[in-house]
Amino acid sequence: MQITTDKRTSAVRRGAAGIAFAAVLAAATVTATGVASAAEPAPSYDFGDCPAIPAGVDAARWKCEVLTATGSLTLGSRTLPELSPMTITHAEGPLPDGTDGQVWGALRGGPTAVPGGILGTPAGHHNPRLGQLSLRPEYGGRSDFYSVGDDMGLFTLRFRAVGPALPDGCVIGAGEAPIEIRLKRTGKSQWVSKNPPVIKFDARDDAFTAPAATGCGPLGRLLNDRLGLPAATGNSIALSAHYTFKTYDQLPPRP
Numbered sequence: 001m002q003i004t005t006d007k008r009t010s011a012v013r014r015g016a017a018g019i020a021f022a023a024v025l026a027a028a029t030v031t032a033t034g035v036a037s038a039a040e041p042a043p044s045y046d047f048g049d050c051p052a053i054p055a056g057v058d059a060a061r062w063k064c065e066v067l068t069a070t071g072s073l074t075l076g077s078r079t080l081p082e083l084s085p086m087t088i089t090h091a092e093g094p095l096p097d098g099t100d101g102q103v104w105g106a107l108r109g110g111p112t113a114v115p116g117g118i119l120g121t122p123a124g125h126h127n128p129r130l131g132q133l134s135l136r137p138e139y140g141g142r143s144d145f146y147s148v149g150d151d152m153g154l155f156t157l158r159f160r161a162v163g164p165a166l167p168d169g170c171v172i173g174a175g176e177a178p179i180e181i182r183l184k185r186t187g188k189s190q191w192v193s194k195n196p197p198v199i200k201f202d203a204r205d206d207a208f209t210a211p212a213a214t215g216c217g218p219l220g221r222l223l224n225d226r227l228g229l230p231a232a233t234g235n236s237i238a239l240s241a242h243y244t245f246k247t248y249d250q251l252p253p254r255p
Helices: 021-033 217-227
Strands: 063-075 078-080 086-094 100-109 112-119 131-144 154-162 179-181 184-194 197-205 236-247
Touching: 078 112, 100 131, 131 179
Parallel strands: none
Antiparallel strands: 063 078, 063 086, 063 236, 086 100, 112 131, 131 154, 154 179, 184 197, 197 236
């Protein structure tokens, strides 16, 4: 599986209530939902993408949070019913002045084939190349994990269009126009494990805008036509997620 990583350690957000969405969701709901069936194993997690935390903070009060998710995606006229798993890592905790801070870590996700997503060169070209179109998620450069009730803040994504006839720079949501996802929790969260702490929940957004793909060369118009992009309505993402964390005093020393 092809993997992509976008890792940053300098984007510390300051605010009066800037707590990571998964942590708030966990604290607000776990008392009502109990522990999941013992037959469900707790997923394993890799904390290797945990970012460096700001100087002078208390490592015991900063958490590295790792969220894994699968689900479905509709962009324009195409639905991907089974997204390849994504893993999102970030850190959060109090800053030395008492306000809350967050540091982005990484997004890892493999490509998902687009059903019926076969592309070729435009009509009139010789030696047409055909190939399966896939979409690979990448971090869009902005996140703001304020959480109010079931509203889980803002997270931006872009999708890289991957195919033998497409250039590497073919992206949906490139540059300063990423896809803005505002997830809303659906149903109740549930503990899968208390040690290690693992909580599962479902969330979705069906109100975001999907821009046209750019940087796709001569196939750009055909690609956007096949995907029905840009699309102001009809887009949706539904995720089933598992969330865990460790405080930074529990993590091995950074090299």
